[in-house]
Amino acid sequence: MAIVQGERxxxxxxxxxPRVLHDVSFTIDRGKxxxxxxxxxxxxxxxxxxxxxxxxxxxxxxKMFGEDxxxxxxxxxRERIGVVFQNxxxxxxxxxxxxxxxxxxxxxxVPYEEMRERVMEVLRQVSMEQFLDxxxxxxSGGQKQRVAIAGAIALHPELLILxxxxxxxxxxxxxxxxxxxxxxxxxxxxxxxxxxHDLEEVLLADEVLVMNEGKLLFQTTPEEMFRHGKKLEExxxxxxxxxxxxxxxxxxxxxxxxxxxxxxxxxxLWTLYFNK
Amino acid sequence: MDIVFxxxxxxxxxxTPFETKALEDVNIHIQSGSFTxxxxxxxxxxxxxxxxxxxxxxxxTGSVLIGDTKVERHTKGKVLRELRSKVGIVFQFPEHxxxxxxxxxxxxxxxxxxxxxxxxxxxKAHELVALLGLPEDVLQKSPFDxSGGQMRRVAIAGVLAFEPEVLILDEPTAGLDPRGQKEIMNLFLRxxxxxxxxxxxxxxxMEDAAxxxxxxxxxxxxxxxxxxxxxxxxxxxxALDNGLELPQAYQFQRxxxxxxxxxxxEVCLTEEQFVRAYSRLLKEGISHx
Numbered sequence: 001m002a003i004v005q006g007e008r009x010x011x012x013x014x015x016x017x018p019r020v021l022h023d024v025s026f027t028i029d030r031g032k033x034x035x036x037x038x039x040x041x042x043x044x045x046x047x048x049x050x051x052x053x054x055x056x057x058x059x060x061x062x063k064m065f066g067e068d069x070x071x072x073x074x075x076x077x078r079e080r081i082g083v084v085f086q087n088x089x090x091x092x093x094x095x096x097x098x099x100x101x102x103x104x105x106x107x108x109x110v111p112y113e114e115m116r117e118r119v120m121e122v123l124r125q126v127s128m129e130q131f132l133d134x135x136x137x138x139x140s141g142g143q144k145q146r147v148a149i150a151g152a153i154a155l156h157p158e159l160l161i162l163x164x165x166x167x168x169x170x171x172x173x174x175x176x177x178x179x180x181x182x183x184x185x186x187x188x189x190x191x192x193x194x195x196x197h198d199l200e201e202v203l204l205a206d207e208v209l210v211m212n213e214g215k216l217l218f219q220t221t222p223e224e225m226f227r228h229g230k231k232l233e234e235x236x237x238x239x240x241x242x243x244x245x246x247x248x249x250x251x252x253x254x255x256x257x258x259x260x261x262x263x264x265x266x267x268x269l270w271t272l273y274f275n276k
Numbered sequence: 277m278d279i280v281f282x283x284x285x286x287x288x289x290x291x292t293p294f295e296t297k298a299l300e301d302v303n304i305h306i307q308s309g310s311f312t313x314x315x316x317x318x319x320x321x322x323x324x325x326x327x328x329x330x331x332x333x334x335x336x337t338g339s340v341l342i343g344d345t346k347v348e349r350h351t352k353g354k355v356l357r358e359l360r361s362k363v364g365i366v367f368q369f370p371e372h373x374x375x376x377x378x379x380x381x382x383x384x385x386x387x388x389x390x391x392x393x394x395x396x397x398x399x400k401a402h403e404l405v406a407l408l409g410l411p412e413d414v415l416q417k418s419p420f421d422x423s424g425g426q427m428r429r430v431a432i433a434g435v436l437a438f439e440p441e442v443l444i445l446d447e448p449t450a451g452l453d454p455r456g457q458k459e460i461m462n463l464f465l466r467x468x469x470x471x472x473x474x475x476x477x478x479x480x481x482m483e484d485a486a487x488x489x490x491x492x493x494x495x496x497x498x499x500x501x502x503x504x505x506x507x508x509x510x511x512x513x514x515a516l517d518n519g520l521e522l523p524q525a526y527q528f529q530r531x532x533x534x535x536x537x538x539x540x541x542e543v544c545l546t547e548e549q550f551v552r553a554y555s556r557l558l559k560e561g562i563s564h565x
Contacts, residue, residue, distance in 0.1 A: 262528055
């Protein structure tokens, strides 16, 4: 079943302003992990804002769980979505880790005993159960983002949106957050949408939506996406190491197949050398 | 300006019950005009070092020499103020520090604060906007109406505006998209060369350290464990012993060398370097193996 379905979504922030989304059509199925990529200003974050109902499409329709947003259903739809934003320092409301995670539960009137259980459960899921009483500002960036994920999943959302959630973290923090999401995907059927620039993150996803200048360029698997190497470079996206290398080798008139794994590329360069 | 750390130690909240040791026995010599990368894990002391370079912190023990200025535990504030006009720091996420009504005023704030006259500061703002590849009409806009990448550039312009001799960059590309990252790094490299700056880059990216730096200072647990060329840091045990990754090109080179059973004859730290070395190997042919 489709969790998100966009049909010719068009959007501009104000009436006379430029159109930031042009005829964007796509479907995101339940249980999938989807990456949305594109350079700054390509419309990917705007798309996320429409998904959480901060704005409505200017034209076209964006159905969440089968419904377009209306004033009546906006709160019901949002209850089914968890969001983690880019800046780990801007998302804390509680004075301790457990208070912070409990905040959203308390808001929804979850009974005290159940709340305690759920807080422990989600903090265990993100491996932060050792930090129940830690003050958020004493945590590292990666730890903060994992607490933010715990807060987002405490309400058992069907959809988790990560809006560049790792881009402000150091390599260790990035890895920890991604491992957390991978484990979450293995143990629950939550649908994940990650908006990202990070190639490692893209490779973890089942499918990728590539945005460019407000248009959806393609929706495909990560492996398939990287076959469009030249096109991706043109629109300012990074290529995996092996493809960058293959392109540079081509410039020296050394032709190799565009393999994604380093082992295969090593193999090819070895063969070329001994067939000389 | 040379920057020399001699046996620098630093304790936060020294002589109080909250005293915490942040640096110990730090020795660094940064040559005037060099491009130096400062690397190490989060918590290894990189930021504390950086704050010593323009007198925001004074060493608890030892001394820091910046050009002709010596900073020790009891150095007076007046000396430090002068230092700050010569050493510009672009902090992490510098766009969080924008505050003025217009981009022009924001860029002019630093130089005027250090005594530059208004006309010259305005002229400087106009030059820098062009240099950083921003459209001229941003000058009269509020910095808060710009995109993230543009705000970053305006904040950098604000530091360049007072014409520092030393430019310190703390993770300057964090949070930018790949194209933005490349553009900003190439811009710093250009400025470094054209304006004869001494540049210090604090980074988690070994790719950037390998590509841009002449010299790498490696930090671990509050002390300097090495200062050496990128080739040396990555081809010896220095990087691995301190938990640093190797640049992708060099990792790949090592895989290929193992398979070929021979060396490429040089340490390749970037993809371009690797492709040159491999292409030379093909031309030389197998006979020279």
